[in-house]
Amino acid sequence: MDFNDNLPIYMQIMNLIKSKMVSGEISGGDKLPSVRELSKELKVNPNTIQRAYQELEREELVFTQRGMGTFVTEDIEIIKSLKRNMARELVDRFFMEMKKLGFNSDEVKSIVSDWSEKEERQ
Amino acid sequence: MKNIVEIKGLTKKYLNKTALNNINLNIEEGKVVGILGPNGSGKTTLIKILAGLLRQTSGEVLIDGKNIGVDTKSIVSYLPDRNFLYKWMKIEDAMNLYKDFYYDFDEKKFNDILSFMKLEKNMKIDSLSKGMHEKLNLSLILARNAKLYILDEPIAGVDSVARDQILDAIINNYNEKSSMLITTHLVRDMESMLDEVVFLKEGNIILTGNAEALREERGMQIDDIYKEVFGE
């Protein structure tokens, strides 16, 4: 994994796991890799992985069972709302970037519609 | 959390220069600390003092509560930045030497790391390339269950394949009972492995802290902070 963002690594790991949860790559109830395993896989300090897991647990996205590991929450509502939040952040950022380029809201909307139509046709 | 290393007011002076100036540093059990700085900043001097190859001019250096000496040498696993094994040895001889002198040497661990590095015991040391040498040295150092590992520039001067193998081996070696002190100027490759970082410039500590906290504070990777701090 390329840690080139300007975010602390634990946040980037959290984002990675969140994306997988939201896209369905990992489902509710699935066991996340152990701290050691993930640390070896990503070549990251285990304490950093640990922190990521702890923060995810604080956001109630995962839960830990002593001796068994860390698991994705089975609460579908939470995952749904995570999905919504992530989408909203992306959209916010998209609009901000477009505005920086000088587009106004109407222009952006028509560009997006055009893009959607093209997608559907394929 | 216990401190494995306690350094107070460490100074090392030579006739014409001060290599280390009033260094204060503590390293907790289980932490991986990176000493970052360009060549000549004093990293290797600091390491050599901890390893027992140099004496401090003044100040106190304690490893596991003891002064540097025979006792600390048996709990410190040191990886120098050069080929230090006796030239007549085969890999197997080096292993036996470590086994003989260090009670914390784990032969099985050594065999595992050695095969991971794609090296074999009957190879002669003087026939190894620089990369293979580095990997062998690291295998010996990590095969010990030491309280403190000191790695001096573990990935300098090796190709990217060897580098990945070395980083993998180091990560695999983590455990909460030991601490690791790593010096490097190749910050980008190593920074995700570090708990804490210490920036050393011309013998002085100019910045120190938890790696993640620094990233959050400054909104950039440690490598970028390094460039800021050391770039002129």
Place this chain on the structure above:
Amino acid sequence: MFKYMKYEVRGTYRYILGVLSLVLILTTALYIYFNRVTNTSSEMSALEGIFIGLSVLILFGTALATFLYIVGSFRKELYEDTGYLTFTLPLTGNQIVGSKLVVALIWFIFLGVVIGLYNLIMMLIFVPVEVNFSELFSALFEIVNIKQILFSVLLIILSIVNILVIIYFSMTISRVTFRNKRIGGLWFILFLVLSGLIIYGGVKISEIFPYYIDINTFKIGTMDTLDKLYMEINDDIVLSADMDILTTNIASTVYMIIVTVLLFLGTGYLVEKKIDL
């Protein structure tokens, strides 16, 4: 410490065996050559001289080469990368220096004995002389007795150890004081100076304490009381001294031993506490 000696031996044995083989081959060649050539006894004496000369040369060459090699092994630790291994092992300075010293001594004794015996065997095979062993040995023992042999051996060992220790000490001191500059021959100068001083000291001490011990009789006294030195005043004044190797000055021997031990401990201390690699 024995563990380290094991590795010191393994690091040096190849060279030692190599030198030994070379010497044995040369010696054999010499004996065969001279055996072939000396068929007539008239040519004996001139060739005998050359023969003995060459043998001595070989012996001397071996001794010097081995000596330099063994001493170089210590120097290597101080100046080359292997010091990074040796001085981070959990060993005290005395253990490291002691191991090197003992192994060096073992090699010298080993080489001395093997080469000596080999020469003996060669002589018995090649020298065309009728040898009656019992006669030979009893004659030998009239000149020399067991005590003298033992004592000489002890003295030789003490001297070897003494020289080695002075060398080790000189090397270590020059390493400690001149950190980076590898002034190649500095240790040698120091060695010469130190040896000179020590010998001078020894002579002075034997003058101040002129008490000798005669190993044959274990009597202690001055040269006079031991009947070793006598003056006869007749018409001529005659001075005579009857010293043999078994009459040793007690004080200077003790002094030698003390100096050797002190230098050894000094080297050990420097190696452990003062070395800056």
